Amino acid sequence: MTSKPSLSELTLDVNGEAVHGRVEGRTSLADFLREDLDLTGTHLGCEHGVCGACTVELDGQPVRACITLARACEGRAVRTIEGGDDDPLMAALQDAFMQFHGLQCGFCTPGMLMACRDIILRHDSLSDDQIRIALGGNLCRCTGYVGIVNAVRSVFERRAELLAAGEPLAKPPTQPDWAGQPLTRFRRTGGQMQAVEATPMEEGAGDDQTLRETITVQKPADEVWAFLSDVERVVPCVPGARLLSVNGNELEVEMEISLGAIRARFKGNGRYQFDDQARTGRMEGEGRDARSGSSAAGGLDFAVIADPAGDRCRIEFVASYSVTGPLSQFSRGGLVKSFVGAMAKMFADNVQRVLSGGQVSDKGNRLSVLQLTLNVIKSWFSKLFNK
Amino acid sequence: MKPVKFDYLPARDGAEAVRLLTEHGDEAKCIAGGQSLGPMLNLRLARPAVLVDLHRAEDLTGVEESRDAIVYGGAVRHADFEDGRVADAARGMLPFVASRIAYRAVRNRGTLGGSLSHADPAADWVCVMTGLGATYLLRGKKGVREVAAEDFIQAAFMTALGANEILAGVRVPRLSESARWGYYKFCKKVGEFSQATGVVVVDPERGYSRVLVGALDSPPVPLEPVAEALAEDGPDGALAVLDAAVDTALGDYPEVNRQLYKVAVRRALAQIGATR
Numbered sequence: 001m002t003s004k005p006s007l008s009e010l011t012l013d014v015n016g017e018a019v020h021g022r023v024e025g026r027t028s029l030a031d032f033l034r035e036d037l038d039l040t041g042t043h044l045g046c047e048h049g050v051c052g053a054c055t056v057e058l059d060g061q062p063v064r065a066c067i068t069l070a071r072a073c074e075g076r077a078v079r080t081i082e083g084g085d086d087d088p089l090m091a092a093l094q095d096a097f098m099q100f101h102g103l104q105c106g107f108c109t110p111g112m113l114m115a116c117r118d119i120i121l122r123h124d125s126l127s128d129d130q131i132r133i134a135l136g137g138n139l140c141r142c143t144g145y146v147g148i149v150n151a152v153r154s155v156f157e158r159r160a161e162l163l164a165a166g167e168p169l170a171k172p173p174t175q176p177d178w179a180g181q182p183l184t185r186f187r188r189t190g191g192q193m194q195a196v197e198a199t200p201m202e203e204g205a206g207d208d209q210t211l212r213e214t215i216t217v218q219k220p221a222d223e224v225w226a227f228l229s230d231v232e233r234v235v236p237c238v239p240g241a242r243l244l245s246v247n248g249n250e251l252e253v254e255m256e257i258s259l260g261a262i263r264a265r266f267k268g269n270g271r272y273q274f275d276d277q278a279r280t281g282r283m284e285g286e287g288r289d290a291r292s293g294s295s296a297a298g299g300l301d302f303a304v305i306a307d308p309a310g311d312r313c314r315i316e317f318v319a320s321y322s323v324t325g326p327l328s329q330f331s332r333g334g335l336v337k338s339f340v341g342a343m344a345k346m347f348a349d350n351v352q353r354v355l356s357g358g359q360v361s362d363k364g365n366r367l368s369v370l371q372l373t374l375n376v377i378k379s380w381f382s383k384l385f386n387k
Numbered sequence: 388m389k390p391v392k393f394d395y396l397p398a399r400d401g402a403e404a405v406r407l408l409t410e411h412g413d414e415a416k417c418i419a420g421g422q423s424l425g426p427m428l429n430l431r432l433a434r435p436a437v438l439v440d441l442h443r444a445e446d447l448t449g450v451e452e453s454r455d456a457i458v459y460g461g462a463v464r465h466a467d468f469e470d471g472r473v474a475d476a477a478r479g480m481l482p483f484v485a486s487r488i489a490y491r492a493v494r495n496r497g498t499l500g501g502s503l504s505h506a507d508p509a510a511d512w513v514c515v516m517t518g519l520g521a522t523y524l525l526r527g528k529k530g531v532r533e534v535a536a537e538d539f540i541q542a543a544f545m546t547a548l549g550a551n552e553i554l555a556g557v558r559v560p561r562l563s564e565s566a567r568w569g570y571y572k573f574c575k576k577v578g579e580f581s582q583a584t585g586v587v588v589v590d591p592e593r594g595y596s597r598v599l600v601g602a603l604d605s606p607p608v609p610l611e612p613v614a615e616a617l618a619e620d621g622p623d624g625a626l627a628v629l630d631a632a633v634d635t636a637l638g639d640y641p642e643v644n645r646q647l648y649k650v651a652v653r654r655a656l657a658q659i660g661a662t663r
Contacts, residue, residue, distance in 0.1 A: 025392070025394055025395030026390040026391070026392055026393055028389075028429075031389075048426035048429045048430055049426050052490070062491060062492040063492050063495050063496050064493065067426060067496075068425070069418075069421065069425075069440075071440075072442060115491070118491060119491075133577050136490055136577030137491065137493065137578055173485070173486045174479075174483065175568075178567050178658070178659050179660055182621070182660075183565075183567060185591075185620070186591040188594060188595075188614065188615055188618035188619070190593055190594050190595035191596045191614060192611065192614075193609035195609060195636070196609075263433075291434055292431070292434070
């Protein structure tokens with residue numbers, strides 16, 4: 001990982017002029033325009049692609065400047081709101097926004113104008129509904145959109161006079177109409193998929209969640225207990241966990257989780273206690289992810305219950321988990337539950353695998369609880385668009 | 388709201404991308420359009436040390452047409468489908484679906500491969516490509532391997548992609564002339580995530596029929612009895628067995644959600660001629 005900023009040369013065309021700069025890899029197009037070029041007409045609202053205030057044109061197409069990296073625009077043409085002065089369509093839109101009260105505070109207006117210009121360019125017919133749908137990605141908190149829609153409609157009515165002939169036109173894709181046409185009957189030979197039963201993620205309450213998992217193992221209870229009470233063998237069965245040291249009943253453990261693009265490595269201390277008589281045990285620990293500054297704590301209770309038949313037994317696990325700090329958004333709702341659920345299942349799978357002479361699945365190294373991220377998206381990105 | 392520092396490495400082609408990913412290992416992450424990863428970077432939910440940019444990789448932006456199928460490069464953008472800059476293998480389905488993904492400014496950047504690799508169960512391409520029976524071409528160190536769409540997403544946000552693999556292309560079988568498709572999604576607001584998605588693809592000439600519910604907590608789920616009935620008895624026959632099939636497939640979902648999924652599929656079936 002680089003510790004000092006490494007700057008790279010950047011050349012692009014902004015509003016018709018060649019522009020050079022030196023930027024970091026992480027610099028967004030919006031920050032480059034605003035901070036390096038002083039083109040502050042491009043507004044930054046949400047900075048994660050939701051509000052549309054930062055909309056600019058890249059090679060003639062509107063894009064979100066806050067989630068477009070400056071270096072991804074190398075050699076390309078950018079037009080910002082400042083570059084609209086000579087454009088009759090943009091001038092007409094600005095006049096119409098004034099006339100129809102299409103703005104109040106003006107924060108959304110630059111992005112709104114860039115989007116509206118594109119809408120008028122691309123359509124040869126436009127209903128009010130279509131205008132509203134096309135503006136769905138630009139948020140205005142002042143106007144209630146009525147003035148904006150009226151402004152767009154008024155300019156659209158003058159489209160032919162404002163646009164040079166031969167401007168590109170796109171027909172919105174539509175679906176063929178099959179109504180009333182009988183569909184050929186046939187014997188199905190393709191498209192079969194294995195039927196699965198989908199289960200929903202439950203929304204849990206509170207931050208600290210518990211989850212139960214029971215497995216049946218075809219081994220005598222004594223043998224299974226001997227394994228479960230051996231921390232050096234059992235800790236690696238916890239997905240993503242690594243035992244760093246053991247001192248008495250104190251453990252030093254590292255645990256890595258991976259949720260799509262999100263990674264965290266929790267390092268911390270744990271302890272265990274076993275009751276050989278009752279064949280019950282508990283492992284618990286807490287750790288910190290240095291990169292995000294988040295903390296996590298978790299516990300695992302387990303009990304081995306002998307089957308009357310003697311040659312097999314049942315293991316019952318109860319897992320709990322909580323997260324605090326920047327990553328704690330994961331611990332809302334069904335997140336922890338699904339996380340712990342996935343983890344308990346994988347732990348149980350690993351235990352079963354090792355007991356029957358196999359190896360711990362290497363999937364455990366990259367904890368496959370990406371399912372979690374679904375709820376991250378649901379809670380965190382609920383206002384985000386669907387791509 | 389600024390990403391952590393990372394090295395930005397644009398890849399000239401797929402092979403270079405794989406080489407860069409291999410070189411930088413666990414700390415590297417691919418970006419194409421950046422419309423899903425971009426917000427995660429800004430919110431610092433994702434903190435890669437290296438970002439390998441695929442969006443200008445030559446072999447990922449092209450389209451290869453053959454008699455039976457079209458292979459779309461992983462970095463083909465949603466707007467390329469919407470505007471007809473790439474050929475459509477599915478008799479209007481791909482442009483129709485593309486034009487309803489998020490917002491225009493997002494469609495101008497977001498890519499087919501990026502959306503599929505991100506593997507959100509509610510994403511349009513995830514549902515549509517599974518419906519069409521597409522095949523994904525995964526490029527790694529040892530070359531290209533093929534994975535069926537329905538096997539690619541293993542769980543939400545979890546795919547068959549290996550650590551150093553990229554989704555290089557998507558092969559979509561061409562629908563024949565008699566084929567029909569239906570696609571319906573419920574969104575609370577235009578451009579937002581679907582709450583429930585219904586996908587119907589039926590192609591008599593190829594003997595193909597597939598009906599899916601999508602936008603679940605997991606990958607799209609097939610409604611096999613509905614697909615069977617669609618082939619044998621037509622759209623109305625499919626409708627007749629729909630409710631029971633959804634109840635079986637989504638038995639653990641609350642009734643209100645099941646109803647939403649039923650209606651999504653019902654409306655998709657209505658698009659191909661169901662009358663009831």
